Amino acid sequence: MTTARVIGGGPAGLMAAEVLARAGVSVTVHERMPSPGRKFLLAGHGGLNLTHSEDRDRFVTRYGRSADRIAPMLVAFGPDDLREWCAGLGEPTFVGSSGRVFPEAFRATPLFRAWLARLDELGVRIERRTFWSGWAGGAADAGNGSPGSADALLVTDADGVTTEVTSDVTIFALGGASWPHLGSDGGWVGPFAELGVQVTPLRAANVGVRVEWSQIFAERFAGTPLKNVSLTVRGPRGTSLNAPVRGDAMLTKTGIEGGPVYASGGAIREALDAAALNTAARCVVEVDLRPDLTVDQLAERLQHRRPKDSASNWLRRAIGLDPAAIGLLREAGGGQLPGDAAAMAALVKAVPVVVTGTMPIDRAISTAGGIAWSEVDEHLMLRRLPGTFVAGEMLDWEAPTGGYLLQASFSTGVVAARGALAWLEAAAAG
Structure with a gap:
């Protein structure tokens, strides 16, 4: 059976996992925290602002210099798609007076519980308290394209035991560096830089x-x-x-x-x-x-x-x-x-x-910077590491609050997963 590993259990990673699992792929998600989606739940504690209702042309401008790269992601999975997805989980949405979109339950917990139940039904396995700790053989081997090296990951559990794992495709969705206590600490920057991937320095965004x-x-x-x-x-x-x-x-x-x-x-x-x-x-x-x-x-x-x-x-x-x-x-x-x-x-x-x-980056809502767009193709696959995809805040984009952050995280998760499926199909045909 075709297998995939998703590194990171936030919105981008879990959305990628769902898309892959619906296509019949056996998916394992590695989440370093005791439970996934902690940033998602915290962000929705006082009201989960999922997306925004403004027209697409204006919506895209919210992503500034990355607008041209985010635009196709919003075509693939836009605000209407996100609202339909929520309704499918039994959580219809409404538009607030400011144009922001919220689930009817307002808070994140009911939606997230329904989502986890769906992922479980799809057979998605979530390995809690496990984190990615590099590539087997090191970054140099990971980037040489040799069989097995690009897919062989090192995963460390809560007891400090490191295991080598493989899969047919990998999607990284480790977030930025603005929520270290919830798992997003930017620790992935060093290993990716060692691989030769250009990473724009992470800086505080949506911050005082x-x-x-x-x-x-x-x-x-x-x-x-x-x-x-x-x-x-x-x-x-x-x-x-x-x-x-x-x-x-x-x-x-x-x-x-x-x-x-x-x-x-x-x-x-x-x-x-x-x-x-x-x-x-x-x-x-x-x-x-x-x-x-x-x-x-x-x-x-x-x-x-x-x-x-x-x-x-x-x-x-x-x-x-x-x-x-x-x-x-x-x-x-x-x-x-x-x-x-x-x-x-x-x-x-x-x-x-x-x-x-x-203010310091650990007091920011999100981060600017990340993996340069030149390092990924239109399907968000790393050019240096075929079969490995990136989604969410690991990429070099930023947006203001108001639903734009979550929307792009969901959208890039969908695009990365669909790209992984296309790559798997091409590999099988070749």
């Missing part, structure tokens, strides 16, 4: 950024949201590095986080990299506190200041700013606020916040 707030500001406003703002990242010469991103941000003691910050992550890293090379440069994130109003509209409203109004009352009455927004204006001005309506309007539309870095 560091800002050196004054002590007074940090103590007063940490944990306070900035509602309905827009963020733009400025490059070394003041050019915009991204389109404005709207949403609610959250002030923290050490910086700022939230949806618009996460969605601006690539541009923020670009600006930080430029600043690292040029000590005169800074990464500046401009916060538009009133994105629905123009500078002229704000200036007009700010013209009518009562003589006895304090600056805070003026801003609250005229343009509806809350204390956190007013505090951010003061922070940007070193404690001072412009008294002129035009100057104040300009500041409200572009409050400069100097970002000094991102």
Whole structure:
């Protein structure tokens, strides 16, 4: 019987396992944790955002520089396919007010239990507390294409016993490096690099950024949201590095986080990299506190200041700013606020916040970087290792939160599995 091994029991790996098993392949999944899908379950603890309902053209743009490579994956298994798959597990989905898609049970647990039951019915074997520890004979032999070497893996169990295992195809879905306590620690990077595979360094994505707030500001406003703002990242010469991103941000003691910050992550890293090379440069994130109003509209409203109004009352009455927004204006001005309506309007539309870095990768929701697209073919098979495929966050792509991360993980899992089936069929025919 044809056999496959899937390394990693997250969404990408389990989806690949299901596709393979449905085609009659005997599948073994190796999961280093006591149970699979731990990141999936944790992500869905407060509501499992599976995908998004926006149109395909806009959806694809969420993947930035990797949009052209992710686009065919979304054709192979897109948001509608994912929703149909959920319904097949007895968990129909609904679209929230923001366009995000959730299972009707809202949380991840019912869906995941149904999925594991289906995998069990399909005969998928999940080897818990076992992890991949390299190729038999080492990376050099694995890459030479000799019979047996590409498929011979070393698997280590909880007792530290390492066993050599083989299969007809292998799919790696080991994730990035943002959840080390749940098994995604990026430990695969070294062995793949030794094989000669180009791996873009893993970096924190969908993560908060560091800002050196004054002590007074940090103590007063940490944990306070900035509602309905827009963020733009400025490059070394003041050019915009991204389109404005709207949403609610959250002030923290050490910086700022939230949806618009996460969605601006690539541009923020670009600006930080430029600043690292040029000590005169800074990464500046401009916060538009009133994105629905123009500078002229704000200036007009700010013209009518009562003589006895304090600056805070003026801003609250005229343009509806809350204390956190007013505090951010003061922070940007070193404690001072412009008294002129035009100057104040300009500041409200572009409050400069100097970002000094991102939070550590182990505090990130996901990672950027991974195996370069040039290292895999259109079926996600490693060019250096025929019969071995890669899926999920191991590949060099990133996306903001909102359902885009899980969707691409599922989609690449499907594509890798279908590619493995095509490779098996071609091998059998040849």
